[in-house]
Amino acid sequence: MPAVSFDHVSRHFGAVKAVDDVILDIAEGEFFAMLGPSGSGKTTCLRLIAGFERPTGGDIRIFGAPVADLPPYKRQVNTVFQDYALFPHLNVRDNVAYGLMIAGRGKRERHAEAEAALEMVRLGGYGSRKPSELSGGQRQRVALARALVNKPRVLLLDEPLGALDLKLREQMQEELKTLQRQLGITFVFVTHDQGEALSMADRVAVFNDGKIIQVGSPEDIYFRPEVPFVADFVGSSNVLPEALVARLTGETCPAAIRPERLRLAPEGPLKARVTGLSFLGLSTRVSFDAEGTRLTALLPQDVARPREGDEVALTWAPEDLHLMRASERAGQQVGQRVGA
Amino acid sequence: MHSDRASLKLKIAAAAGLLFLHLPIALIFVYAFTTEEKSFQWPPPGYTLKWFAATWNRPDVWEAMALSLKVAAISTLLAMILGTLCAAAVSRTKFFGRESISLLVILPIALPGVVTGIALRSAFSIAEVPFSTWTIVLGHATFCVVIVYNNAVARFRRTSGSLIEASMDLGANLFQTLRHVILPNIATALVVGGMLAFALSFDEVIVTTFTAGQQQTLPIWMLEELVRPRERPVTNVVAMVVVLVTLLPILGAYYLTRGTEAVAGQGK
Amino acid sequence: MADTHPSAQAGPSEGLLTRVSDTLWRRPTLLLLILLTPPALWLGIIYLGSLFALLLQSFFSIDHFTGLINHEITLATYAELFTPANFDIIRRTVGMATIVTLASAVIAFPIAYYAARYAKGAWRAIFYLGIMMPLWSSYLVKVYAWKLILAKEGILTWIFEWLHLTWLLDAYLALPVIGGNSLSVSPTGTFLVFVYVWLPYMVLPIQAALERVPGSMLEASGDLGATPAQTFRHVLLPLALPGVIAGSIFTFSLTLGDYIIPQIIGTSRLFIGQAVYQHQGIAGNIPLAAAFAVVPIVIMGVYLWIAKRMGAFDAL
Numbered sequence: 001m002p003a004v005s006f007d008h009v010s011r012h013f014g015a016v017k018a019v020d021d022v023i024l025d026i027a028e029g030e031f032f033a034m035l036g037p038s039g040s041g042k043t044t045c046l047r048l049i050a051g052f053e054r055p056t057g058g059d060i061r062i063f064g065a066p067v068a069d070l071p072p073y074k075r076q077v078n079t080v081f082q083d084y085a086l087f088p089h090l091n092v093r094d095n096v097a098y099g100l101m102i103a104g105r106g107k108r109e110r111h112a113e114a115e116a117a118l119e120m121v122r123l124g125g126y127g128s129r130k131p132s133e134l135s136g137g138q139r140q141r142v143a144l145a146r147a148l149v150n151k152p153r154v155l156l157l158d159e160p161l162g163a164l165d166l167k168l169r170e171q172m173q174e175e176l177k178t179l180q181r182q183l184g185i186t187f188v189f190v191t192h193d194q195g196e197a198l199s200m201a202d203r204v205a206v207f208n209d210g211k212i213i214q215v216g217s218p219e220d221i222y223f224r225p226e227v228p229f230v231a232d233f234v235g236s237s238n239v240l241p242e243a244l245v246a247r248l249t250g251e252t253c254p255a256a257i258r259p260e261r262l263r264l265a266p267e268g269p270l271k272a273r274v275t276g277l278s279f280l281g282l283s284t285r286v287s288f289d290a291e292g293t294r295l296t297a298l299l300p301q302d303v304a305r306p307r308e309g310d311e312v313a314l315t316w317a318p319e320d321l322h323l324m325r326a327s328e329r330a331g332q333q334v335g336q337r338v339g340a
Numbered sequence: 341m342h343s344d345r346a347s348l349k350l351k352i353a354a355a356a357g358l359l360f361l362h363l364p365i366a367l368i369f370v371y372a373f374t375t376e377e378k379s380f381q382w383p384p385p386g387y388t389l390k391w392f393a394a395t396w397n398r399p400d401v402w403e404a405m406a407l408s409l410k411v412a413a414i415s416t417l418l419a420m421i422l423g424t425l426c427a428a429a430v431s432r433t434k435f436f437g438r439e440s441i442s443l444l445v446i447l448p449i450a451l452p453g454v455v456t457g458i459a460l461r462s463a464f465s466i467a468e469v470p471f472s473t474w475t476i477v478l479g480h481a482t483f484c485v486v487i488v489y490n491n492a493v494a495r496f497r498r499t500s501g502s503l504i505e506a507s508m509d510l511g512a513n514l515f516q517t518l519r520h521v522i523l524p525n526i527a528t529a530l531v532v533g534g535m536l537a538f539a540l541s542f543d544e545v546i547v548t549t550f551t552a553g554q555q556q557t558l559p560i561w562m563l564e565e566l567v568r569p570r571e572r573p574v575t576n577v578v579a580m581v582v583v584l585v586t587l588l589p590i591l592g593a594y595y596l597t598r599g600t601e602a603v604a605g606q607g608k
Numbered sequence: 609m610a611d612t613h614p615s616a617q618a619g620p621s622e623g624l625l626t627r628v629s630d631t632l633w634r635r636p637t638l639l640l641l642i643l644l645t646p647p648a649l650w651l652g653i654i655y656l657g658s659l660f661a662l663l664l665q666s667f668f669s670i671d672h673f674t675g676l677i678n679h680e681i682t683l684a685t686y687a688e689l690f691t692p693a694n695f696d697i698i699r700r701t702v703g704m705a706t707i708v709t710l711a712s713a714v715i716a717f718p719i720a721y722y723a724a725r726y727a728k729g730a731w732r733a734i735f736y737l738g739i740m741m742p743l744w745s746s747y748l749v750k751v752y753a754w755k756l757i758l759a760k761e762g763i764l765t766w767i768f769e770w771l772h773l774t775w776l777l778d779a780y781l782a783l784p785v786i787g788g789n790s791l792s793v794s795p796t797g798t799f800l801v802f803v804y805v806w807l808p809y810m811v812l813p814i815q816a817a818l819e820r821v822p823g824s825m826l827e828a829s830g831d832l833g834a835t836p837a838q839t840f841r842h843v844l845l846p847l848a849l850p851g852v853i854a855g856s857i858f859t860f861s862l863t864l865g866d867y868i869i870p871q872i873i874g875t876s877r878l879f880i881g882q883a884v885y886q887h888q889g890i891a892g893n894i895p896l897a898a899a900f901a902v903v904p905i906v907i908m909g910v911y912l913w914i915a916k917r918m919g920a921f922d923a924l
């Protein structure tokens with residue numbers, strides 16, 4: 001039985017289709033990421049699971065039970081909010097113990113449990129501070145402890161690392177992943193950062209315009225995008241338009257190729273002119289104009305670098321050119337826009 | 341030129357402006373002790389405390405004071421309920437006619453007091469409502485709503501919207517959320533709004549003259565004394581007491597909001 | 609809803625609240641309705657109802673022989689506004705409101721500028737209280753204080769004597785239009801008290817507008833070669849203008865509707881507020897009082913419309 005299942009779920013705000021006919025199953029114990037640009041419907045999906053929004057169509061089930069009539073306080077899910085939403089008038093301990101207090105647990109018991117939860121997120125001894133006295137990373141962990149202390153069956157995380165700086169974010173990614181393995185709880189995680197989604201999640205759903213474009217493992221999403229949007233949004237693949245692919249392979253669909261898989265050659269199937277170079281340290285990023293399509297390649301430093309304006313040829317291993325045959329079905333068009 | 345220090349001219353102008361605002365009020369405190377009975381002679385020929393005793397023994401002053409306190413208390417209570425409800429509705433949701441509601445709340449202080457006064461007077465006349473404490477309260481509560489509303493709306497705006505969601509997410513129903521999250525977070529704003537509303541109502545005279553009939557609130561008592569002076573020294577003492585009574589809630593409101601932002605209640 | 613479970617541990621009231629809460633979650637519109645109904649009813653019925661009654665009254669007329677109100681819709685009462693005596697009242701009031709507003713703006717600007725730009729720490733608090741306390745002090749007491757100051761035997765006369773300038777005061781009072789028997793019964797006195805009483809309403813919005821002007825902007829102007837006067841004229845004033853307009857809404861509206869200040873300090877010539885007060889009171893002519901009250905509404909309506917187009921409401 002899936003932990004969360006969406007059956008043709010929609011959430012329309014007037015004419016705006018924030019979530020449009022989404023079908024999705026999230027398995028128990030899974031670390032699931034919802035990835036997409038802002039306004040793509042991923043956060044609304046999360047809010048539908050939490051109960052802050054009600055679907056205008058379709059059916060949501062949590063562990064098989066329909067939740068249409070269940071308000072948030074009757075659902076066995078808890079949320080870590082993007083702005084953490086810590087109660088400013090309560091200290092850290094009372095914030096964490098809030099759910100237990102509402103559930104009617106005694107003071108000593110709930111304080112002991114709150115302290116244990118704070119230990120788990122490595123904030124033991126911070127109980128009597130006010131949230132305003134904590135750093136962003138500490139607040140984030142209090143929010144996590146406050147949700148987990150209630151032993152939810154599904155934990156929802158809305159861009160939980162968005163407000164943290166890069167180093168802290170990488171550290172928290174590790175911690176979250178470890179925590180999820182330890183607890184075995186289903187995590188549903190919303191992010192617009194593809195790196196975060198790919199590095200943490202067991203499975204990723206890519207959202208655009210209120211619809212799920214592709215669901216799969218991080219490897220699927222990264223190496224085998226089904227539509228140009230995914231290729232473009234997840235890891236800035238090069239997208240070759242249909243006409244070009246037809247000439248190169250005879251197939252009538254767009255194709256994706258990762259920048260690190262493009263190579264320079266004296267002779268090759270595709271002629272291109274170098275339009276720009278940037279030194280990135282480990283590699284050099286080279287931009288091309290290939291018959292009107294903008295392409296990017298990442299060249300290792302030991303390879304001879306071309307100069308701006310050079311006419312070169314591009315080549316690749318046949319298995320690296322990923323044909324996106326599903327794109328007619330999804331009707332997604334990113335066209336010639338390549339690179340982030 | 342625009343360093344961190346103001347020019348002397350600006351300093352003098354600002355100081356003179358502030359003095360202009362404060363000296364007349366300070367003057368009231370001097371006149372409360374004057375021995376002169378008939379005129380406003382300056383400087384006072386002598387100083388005495390006897391007018392305090394004289395005022396203390398005036399039943400009409402006590403009655404007016406009691407009515408003013410009663411009206412202010414009831415109006416404040418009503419305004420706190422209505423203003424908070426309205427602020428909650430306007431700041432939590434977007435709905436059709438939201439702008440009109442804010443306008444409707446602000447209108448009673450945006451229009452001159454004499455308009456509100458004569459409007460209520462016309463309505464009482466058409467509906468044949470006899471004057472009573474309640475006709476005064478009707479008017480006062482109406483223009484006090486905006487004071488509470490302004491303070492509550494400002495607080496709601498600064499309070500993260502996800503706090504309520506977080507509370508419900510953690511198992512609290514609406515009423516538990518109200519008790520454990522919403523009320524603690526807006527409490528000071530409500531108290532401040534209530535204090536300012538109380539001060540406003542206690543001092544109001546323009547609308548009150550139209551809704552009071554023969555009753556005398558303290559401001560109306562003072563107005564009578566100003567138009568037809570009977571015992572000037574008593575008026576002087578009452579004026580001083582009124583200043584003190586209205587200033588207490590203002591200072592309290594300032595104390596509660598200091599460090600946050602301006603008391604959101606400009607406009608009487 | 610009625611058959612609550614008496615045996616439940618949580619108690620019937622707890623269960624009831626949760627069920628009410630569930631219903632409100634399922635129907636957010638119902639929650640909104642519950643929140644909005646009391647204030648909307650109060651303001652809608654009592655306030656808008658009264659304004660409607662006012663409007664209605666202004667279309668009635670009074671029978672000058674019997675003194676009774678004639679409940680037939682007519683424009684006759686409005687026509688009365690345009691008799692020379694009544695129109696004079698309107699003109700006088702609007703004129704006073706205009707010069708009071710201008711004077712308030714001029715006096716308020718340095719205070720607001722200093723408070724917004726230079727007052728720091730404790731001085732900031734002092735400035736803030738220094739403006740808020742007079743604003744919230746009793747209106748009548750403030751008027752009364754000026755009665756004491758302007759009275760013939762009061763402090764101002766005493767100061768002029770002390771400076772040996774009594775002749776100057778006398779010469780000023782002898783002037784037509786603005787002079788009078790003493791300052792407390794002259795239009796100048798009325799003007800002074802109006803400015804005094806409404807000044808804080810002008811300071812606060814200007815201060816709010818100026819606080820949004822970054823200091824670096826003024827430095828940039830100086831850096832580009834502007835003299836202080838040019839900076840004031842081309843940078844500061846345009847940026848403060850929305851605040852000035854917002855403040856002027858208060859001073860203008862409050863002056864238009866006031867009837868106590870001109871009654872206590874001033875001549876026997878009436879202002880709109882006094883006309884409203886007298887017609888409804890002694891004369892019992894509520895229709896004419898109502899028609900007079902519509903005048904400030906119309907003027908303020910036009911004024912607000914212009915102010916809105918100039919973007920003044922961001923500073924409120």
